[in-house]
Amino acid sequence: MLSRTGAPPPTGHACVHARSSGGCSECKVRLLSVCAALTCEELDELEALSQRLHLAPRQALFRQGDPADAVYNVTEGMVRLSRLLPDGRRHVMGFAMVGDFLGLALPERYNVTVEALSPTALCRFERRPFANLVAGKPHLLRKLHERAGYELTLAQDHMTLLGRRTAEEKVASFLLTMRDRYALVGQGSVTVALPMGRQDIADHLGLTIETVSRLLTRLDREKALLIVPGGVRLTNLDRLENLAAA
Amino acid sequence: MLSRTGAPPPTGHACVHARSSGGCSECKVRLLSVCAALTCEELDELEALSQRLHLAPRQALFRQGDPADAVYNVTEGMVRLSRLLPDGRRHVMGFAMVGDFLGLALPERYNVTVEALSPTALCRFERRPFANLVAGKPHLLRKLHERAGYELTLAQDHMTLLGRRTAEEKVASFLLTMRDRYALVGQGSVTVALPMGRQDIADHLGLTIETVSRLLTRLDREKALLIVPGGVRLTNLDRLENLAAA
DNA sequence: CGCACACTTGAGTCGGCTCAACCCTCGTGG
């Protein structure tokens, strides 16, 4: 199925290559993404397959059940990966941001719905051509596999979170995880943007919106953080890390 | 990190190959495992690297924190993958059985402890030589990647289970999942062996042992299943499937 | 027989959920 790729330490090589602007080789997220595995020539091949795409907030990229005929790389903004249970309950699998890859685990049909939270830009690759490209590039496959492994550890960490942690631990842990992910893409700051709504956070952590809201305001009152428009400012990291306690 | 590979539909090719007994080519789980990707000659190479290993119940294969210097293929029995939180809480990531691969996502150190639940046999591969072998065999890497993707979907399903389902749904769902996994390795039956203890099930589902016990006896009383020594017999699949309601 | 260990069962508690207001901000239109 589909999944975010968090961001394992980028391992790219510089690529001096004169070309018209806007290409993959000038892509500012290249070194953060699987594309870091490619040489200049390979980037050209990739670029030939790619298609730029922009999403407005609330716009869907695809929906659970749609035939899975493309994979994507997020180059700007943030999207939400969610799943609807037959009885209406919703589970938010995660959030994909700059550098994340959508489509590591591809079944016949997407089993999540992906929607933009903020204005988002992506590279789209048709599934078949992309698979063919990968087939001829073991190091790209290797990179994808590496990502998949990394994803797997993240998924497992999240399982532990969901299964064995209290509401407060979940919220603290979520905020710190978001901070770390921003840091990995060079946006490290004590102020963490939260483009998703409270309901999204709740559905991600296995809580209700009321619980998330209550805990955030409590952490605010306790001066562990400061709620600001569009996010939070983490004013007492020690306290939060204590709560999240790996 | 480490992880079970459930069992995507096996896709192997028959391999007529005369050789001394006990080799990979006679391995009865080959077609269920990643080894299905290999030709006879490649199997020989693999076999040269492999090391047979047997575990008695309760015996550990390795522990959380040990340097991750090998990967494994389970050929018999069942192991438990668990993780200990700093405060003593435990989370059981899953159970690996016949055909499952341990080591898809390998960080520096194992982040789970693997212990045998029943008498277990495995193939052990040193990490480096195995990685080298894989590096020269794109179709094996491909197979591993496929598995990783499959694992990822399983992990995500389990997340949904942990985050958004009630205790009863969790238990019913767990039993059906176990049944399906047995079926995939040719042990399909309405009687499901549960070599793990109640505590293990509880730690896997994010419940307490008492809750698991209570729900099993309730389902028994309601004639949805029958508790038998070492497992359960699912006597009313419809009812259970209703409860698990994907 | 008797201990150990896994499991079951019961009574009481509590964390997080449900239900229901309420508040605030922002966009729209009169």
Add this chain to the structure above:
DNA sequence: CCACGAGGGTTGAGCCGACTCAAGTGTGCG
């Protein structure tokens, strides 16, 4: 400019499902 409505977020009161704590029941093994 203000009135208004909608949507997101907050807050409160009460409840309930799963947890905690504690005892009891097998069952296998030395």
